[in-house]
Amino acid sequence: MNKLLTITIFLALSSLLFSCDNAKSITSSYKWPIIEGFPKPQVPDSNPMTVEKIALGKTLFFDKNLSANKQQSCENCHQQKYAFAEPLTISIGSTGEVHRRNAPALVNIAYNKTLTWAHDGITSLERQILLPMFDESPIELGITGHEDEVIERFKSEAYQQAFHLAFPKEPISFELIVKALASYVRSLISLNSPFDKYAYLGDDNAISAAAIRGMNLFFSERLECHHCHGGFNFTQSTTHEQQLIDRRPFHNTGLYNVEVKPKQYGYPATDIGLAEVSTLAKDNGRFRAPTLRNISHSAPYMHDGSVATLAEVIDIYAAGGRNIESGPLKGDGRTNSMKSQFIKGFVLTAEEKKDLLAFLESLTDMNFLTSPEHSKVETQ
């Protein structure tokens, strides 16, 4: 009788599962450093955020042992004071090999819909991080071919303890290294700029009158900036846990219009943007718009770092693209047939340009650029 009772109750309780089919299976107690009411980033179920993983990831991020020849860590190309970008035009890997692209800033990339400058299929940090670690063309950290040697370096007592805290009972592996690194860079949230205080905390005095004028210009149809750099993260390529509709925008900004073949124009063959992945001609020169948060600290600009200052960036957009009058990249980007129709040019007075720059400066989150929370761990 007792057995029958037990089975009956078990079946009854099991049936309750029918009526809660929408329950979320994975929850994380991690507290995101975001403004109240802001949606949280999407995080893969296979790698929920924990402070232990972030701590381990931070140690790994700054450790040159992660490159095969011990010459570079992730930090070499992603330095905190430059919004986790670097002042070099294009990056140089651990073996001295030159990359074709500028190191992107790591600001709120937990909210990125896609990662890297021009790839619509890389949507998780766990996948993106494999590129600098293992890619052979170009070599960045250069781990490929040196896997055993590199992994052995992370079996010190201190690392074993850190791995144990982050991933209890799991053997140290590159998979865990990637998960920890992903957790750390996901934690690099910047939502504490004067603009945020003005926009989201309702502080009317948080930014200057010039910055407000610049903000009104930024969001005007005259300048069109917000069509690509819109949303709270100042890039339309943003997603979060409440954003259920997929968007993976890429834009051709008329930076180049090189004659690649007789009478055939486009971006230089060294980097044609999204078209390289999609193989579609219409994607020639299309790149992901980066966030503008902390933008005044992450020069140089564009996918190839070919624009040195924000003032020059504004000039190029005002002209409706860039005209390169001589040299191997000669060509008038303003006439690029694949150019986004939002890059149509505008006229700004000197005062308005100053206002626009003042607004862009108001997107600087000094705490993000200096906080020890994100800084190098000195002892290991």
Add this chain to the structure above:
Amino acid sequence: MLSNKSYIFIAIFIFIASVASYFFSLASSDNRQMNVQLLWQDEKLGCQATFNPESGNQAWFIEQLQFFISDIEFYSEHLGWQRAMLNNTAFQANNTVLLGTNCRDTQHKNGAGNTDNWSVDFQSTISMNDASRIRFTLGVPFQVNHLNPISQQSPLNLPSMFWIWQTGHKFLRLELAANHEKWLFHLGSTGCKSVSAMRAPKSNCLYPNRFNFELPLGINSKNAKGNLAINVDLAELLKHVELSASSSCQSEQNNKSCQQLFDNLLLNNQIKSAETEPGVFNAVNINHKSKGSTVE
């Protein structure tokens, strides 16, 4: 202390209640739909199709057409006008639905995150069987239009369909491309007064630019489920509009293209009395092969 028999009765009760609630949830998810299809005159139009406008001689294609519809109501003789309540989904919130497609994103149909939506999901309480007319607004209601988008539910949190707090959402976003030309139409409120772009207006904008439509529904062509369809004829919207980069429209009142587009929408703003009148929006039944097309 309850007897074993009592425990068994309680357990059986829980079991029956749970199974019943499961089937009830299945039943309530079987809601009524209204499908929407895009046409160019007589032909169905999609991301892969081109069309030839009256002005110019080149073929154009859609890069993006998305628009918000709100305040949908049905009219029947015995009930009068009844507000249709929408289910909350990725494409529906606050009784507002986002319809259309973003052709650049349609290649990513890997489960969640699809950008296409061509149907309206009504709550099961709506009765469309006896309805003879439908009316709705092209646009987002003022009360919702200027709220902080990041705290809104999908699709009202979609940055690509939002200008800024001051002006609110793009009610309609149409972007077209030809081989060497592009054109766009963004419909939304203008003349909105607030202290800055990041502050919401307290009263309605000078030019709300919401368009109300009232359409007759076919009487003899309702299917068993009562599902309806709305045709959106792009040719009617673009009638007499020149397509070139310099003639794009972002709802400026003094823009010649905008004036023509507004006129084209206004033509249908008047109450339509018969199904035969052409317009941007036309109601048809899902089984009614209107203009040679059927709803998929």
